[in-house]
Amino acid sequence: MSQTVKKFSVTYDAINDSNTFTNGDINCCKMLCDHTYVVLLKTEEGQPYCHVIAPGTHVYPFTFQFPPTIFPASIKVLHGYVQYFLEAKLSRSMKIPNKAATELRYMPKPDLTIPGLMTPQHGMTDKKMKLFTSGNVSFSMQTERMGYYLGENIKIILEVQNSSSRTLKTKYSLNEKLTYHAMGRRDVGFHVIQKEEGEPIPPSTKQTLTKVLTIPPSANVSIFNCKVLKVEHHLKVYLDVPYATDPEIVVPIVILPILPTRDLSAPPQPNTGFEGYSNPGQAGWGNTPYTAPPPAYESYGAYPPYPPYPN
Template identity: 30%
Template sequence: MSPIKDFNLEYTAPNRENIFSEGDTIDGIVTFTLTKDTKIKSMIVKAKGDADVRWTEGSGDDEKTYSDHRRYFKLKEFLVEKNPKGTVLPRGIHRFKFRFQIPKEDMPPSFKGTHGNIVYVLEAKISRSWRLPTVVQTEFKFFSKSFSHSGPVYSVPQSGSVGKKMGAFSKGEVQMTATVNTKVCSPGDTLSVVATICNSSSKKMRPKFSLLQRTVCRASRSTDTSDKCLCKMVGESIAQNSEETVSCQMKIPVDDIFTLHNCEIISVDYYLKVYLDVSFAFDPEVLFLLTIVPSGFAALQPDETLGPYPAGAFGAPSSSDFPPPAFPSGAFGAPSSSDFPPPAFPAGAYPASSNQWPQQTPPYGFSTAASSSVQNQNPTPPLFQQGEAPPSYISLFSPPQETLGWTGSGPKS
């Protein structure tokens, strides 16, 4: 029976989000109890960050497994120096403090998926002669302050529209415009979505709202794409030949889900899909790309084209122990004034437009404005201007390949 009992590893949280970034210091303590005087060869503590992907395609003789690995850093400190003859520790409670500084390099955020993981861990190990090592591990969350591969973090409304003529099984057409209150959000935030639907067809339809996660894993010049619906909400049916405005309050899951672009073998994107469920027809849809970051990183920044952001505007930053990050330009550059109207309105007010937000929106779920019947009338002209056609769901979300699941173990030592 091992004389080592209650082997624990703890560290001090850097902020209320409990998220570390590059250059941060990890202070911790290793504790254990010895039931008798014990000779050990060494005791070390490590900090490391690893990314792994693994998936399988095919079956039988055609089965093939793809895998890859990236190590971002590994730090090691001896708490008891290595001694081939052994160092005797007395019976009783032992406490060893340690400190690491995370390298000042751009590294991907923590992530756990079906076929890929990015894990940052602390590990303590006691080695003894002729015995298996005694090991304890604990994970810590990481997110880069630079977020350099996603560009400036602006929190501005997004709008999109789509129109569709019905097929052979129905007559007329349907048009929809949708608006979401932000481009940047954090776990636990609430998305405010408004959709105006003009149903000039002979079919009923339901508005639906889905938050989608798309993960792409890469290995050996092959890719594995998996799509996952994180949450979904369904509105009431919209009658034939009617027009309605529907609003939805969707809360982002509080899990640690972040946009991930700065890893060679894993990338993660998030989309809000607003669509109409039409039976026996392709569903009209609008897709909004969302950037999800920790709450301390979703800070508003002034921009010359957008003008200053007033207090209380969309996506105001929450208090955090993180200093305001300086974000270089990148893939998600600042939107131009032609994309969205500048949010130069006082706190609590909404811009005056055909897509203005309802003044009394329930905290969660849907609210529907009064509908106006257009039966026995000529087809109604569009109530909103058609913009550039949004990307189709199929073009962005290809069907996932058949896989056998994640079979890899934890991070490599």
């Protein structure tokens, strides 16, 4: 009988509805091997792991824990990606090893050590009108802080002094800056995540406006700890001036992840403050070696200045 591995795969159990893991999580995994010959499993030290395994399909449960270190989040963008895989390898004497892999979606816990997360962001600018508009305009804006969670609201306070001859319209956009580093080269891309219009400002008036901009839950989180990819976010507030360059204010925003709940029967709930995240305890399989043959498959239960953004 030829010594053949007919099937070799590795899988894991989801711990939440979004099938996402974070640093410190314990993965309960299963390795499946279907072979046509008798196998004697050994540990890395060469000691017997368990009894002789008869030909057939067998499932080997094991656990894997993500390190407590904060890694870049899983992300797929136009010119790059960050992906994580769980890989298993079956090594045999005088044979090419069998390998199996499955992708893991990873979202780190919020890094609350980023400087300035709770610092209010503000700016001001003015513009003298020319050509088809006379007078000038000045405005200032402020946000409550720099750091926000996915799905959270950004409250923007805007003060506008429109001393021009035209009605001006306020506009807001949340932008993403992607910086790629590879083979000694650097490339930068921009993406508008969300864009909204505000209230018009009549000529010769002064107004104080409040605008709430919601960060889409599907947006990418900010990434500063990856050597090949950097993801930054900026909030731009500007006045739409007909036939002229729009005056604008750009401030940095850090988008932090929200960790999903471990309860598969309930949807994830957003957090609105900067409380520390805890990693709830969870039951997991122990790491004690098995002293008996595994069950048959059939019986197993299954961040320079910011460049101008396009309007």
